[in-house]
Amino acid sequence: MSSQTTMPPPAGAAPVKFAMATGENTAFVPGRRPFFKYRDLGVAEATNGRMRAQVMTAITGMTEPTGWHVHICDAQFVYVLRGWVELGFENGVRRRFGPGDAVLIPGGMKHNEFATSDDVEILELSIPGPMDTKPCDPPPAG
Known part of the structure; x- marks a missing residue:
């Protein structure tokens, strides 16, 4: 398979564009939590919103x-x-x-962030790019 080979975009979707993020060309953007800074990596724009990538510090x-x-x-x-x-x-x-650990959380799955270290840095991706957060009741104890 050639490095030039790509999958076609979903019907009616624009193709994915090349994007490259560096510390100099990425901006901090507003985010969900006041204790994090969010650095946008340009993926949402390159994928026409089909995916988002950011670093949370x-x-x-x-x-x-x-x-x-x-x-x-x-x-x-x-x-x-x-x-x-x-x-x-x-x-x-x-x-x-901790460092090197990853988790894939299905949309709609109840979860809670209990604590972080003062120096936590996280790569976060979401599909699709726009992601809303809604409070919910805790799951039943069990």
């Missing part, structure tokens, strides 16, 4: 959990670059994720 560690919530998307991918984040999920998993 702690301004300070969390002082309290975010609360149970869901994301309105198909999937959210989290990869820890530095530090740690403690996440809990409706399936009963609660874990501290």
